[in-house]
Amino acid sequence: MRFFARGVVKDEITAMSKLRLRGFEIYKSYLDPARQRELIEALRPILKAAPLFSPKVPSGGQMSVRMTSAGAYGWYSDAEGYRYEKQHPRGQDWPAIPDPILSIWGDLTGLERLPDCCLVNYYGEGARMGLHQDKDEADFSYPVVSISLGDDGLLRLGGTGRGGKTDSVWLSSGDVVVMGGEARLAYHGVDRIRFKSSRLLPKGGRLNLTLRVVT
Ligand SMILES: O=C(O)CCC(=O)C(=O)O
Numbered sequence: 392m393r394f395f396a397r398g399v400v401k402d403e404i405t406a407m408s409k410l411r412l413r414g415f416e417i418y419k420s421y422l423d424p425a426r427q428r429e430l431i432e433a434l435r436p437i438l439k440a441a442p443l444f445s446p447k448v449p450s451g452g453q454m455s456v457r458m459t460s461a462g463a464y465g466w467y468s469d470a471e472g473y474r475y476e477k478q479h480p481r482g483q484d485w486p487a488i489p490d491p492i493l494s495i496w497g498d499l500t501g502l503e504r505l506p507d508c509c510l511v512n513y514y515g516e517g518a519r520m521g522l523h524q525d526k527d528e529a530d531f532s533y534p535v536v537s538i539s540l541g542d543d544g545l546l547r548l549g550g551t552g553r554g555g556k557t558d559s560v561w562l563s564s565g566d567v568v569v570m571g572g573e574a575r576l577a578y579h580g581v582d583r584i585r586f587k588s589s590r591l592l593p594k595g596g597r598l599n600l601t602l603r604v605v606t
Pocket residue numbers: 510512520525537539544546562579580581599601
């Protein structure tokens with residue numbers, strides 16, 4: 392009982408489980424707390440070298456999610472549209488994708504081809520991401536691997552067409568989702584986060600890393 396009474400998070404004892412929803416493969420508790428902390432440490436130098444920014448969307452608004460990237464390419468958006476860029480908006484190359492992140496890709500996909508982008512999304516209080524498809528990449532036979540860290544986020548999953556029924560699932564810190572096959576071009580988005588539901592990030596918020604093969 393002292394284990395809980397002293398406030399040690401009960402995440403320490405959750406077990407991995409896998410579920411499949413609309414072709415999305417959801418690995419609950421894939422990363423234990425030690426690996427989650429390892430990823431946060433690996434992300435620190437990336438956020439320092441390539442600070443988070445809030446992209447503008449082509450319609451003129453600004454995304455509530457702040458983001459940056461690692462790898463040869465980074466995702467970017469402004470009045471001219473959605474695309475990948477070889478440099479951070481400040482004009483320097485994106486930092487390399489750290490090995491502890493790349494190894495998750497290898498373990499879950501078994502692919503020799505490595506991702507050339509790790510998009511880092513930060514959801515602060517009230518941030519959300521509307522339903523969208525990931526379709527700025529050249530070859531949709533490669534999956535997208537999505538890693539959740541920090542606060543819980545409500546992921547909404549749809550089909551490959553606009554509109555229609557959707558399902559939702561809460562993602563917690565350490566969950567990993569593989570979007571491949573029928574799910575690769577499925578609409579998805581994050582309706583809301585439960586701010587400060589996790590203690591992984593001292594100031595709260597949710598980090599989501601998506602590994603993508605761009606070229
Ligand atoms: O934050 C998430 O879980 C999903 C992120 C996402 O949809 C994207 O980066 O395209």
